Amino acid sequence: MLDHTGIVVTDLAKARRFYDAIAVPLGLATKTNGPDSFLFGKNAEEPIPYLWIGTLIPSYWVEGSRPGINQMHVAFRAPDEEAVRAFHAAALAACGRDNGPPGPRDGVPNYYGAFVLDPDGNNIEAAFRKG
Template sequence: MFDHTGIVVTDLARARRFYDAIARALGLQTADNGPEAFLFGKSAAEPIPYLWIGTTRPSYWAEGSRAGINQMHVAFKAKDKAMVEAFYQAALANGGTDNGAPGPRQGAGGYYGAFVLDPDGNNIEAAARGPAAT
């Protein structure tokens, strides 16, 4: 649904380990985007939408902003419950912190998700919907 979004991180190598691991679990990819950033998305053949992840201070930031001060939430589509669980395990094994173990979500109807905090405190989710969530 989005073209792109981005988050600023404090340690690019640490973030890359985390996002490389969850990309593999979700069937996605990461790609270099210069020395201070990388992209997280589907593939070179289908580059949009993507998540930009880097250490550069964005020109649109309000005064006083810094990595981790304004928590971001990004939910990635998972094809089924097994993919949600693989995402969760990959995240925890690569610097993520539990923020909601895999399971059905109340009030969401046909929704199975997991929440983790990335190394900078951003809330990252994987979710399966509909028949894939049962």
């Protein structure tokens, strides 16, 4: 079960605009976590799991690591297909780049998703599983 994960970004303000925008259609929120990071998750009553997003260099990075060198993929659950479409539109309006428009995915029954790249090239997905 996921507890948390994190990504390092180059421009915190740009990343915050992007994640604030995609939070709305997914029923999620962002929360400031200090001057160098913020959290992306449900709410104060249900704080875990969360995605940590910040500009600090993690202690576990190997030499030569930098933001965007290892593209990350994170899929967020969407409540329905409309939320997936709203996620995609919000992401594109907030400096995201299309990486797969909303629709069913081959080989995955009852699945509807959309992929976008955040400002640092991380692959962010919204997914709805029917039934």
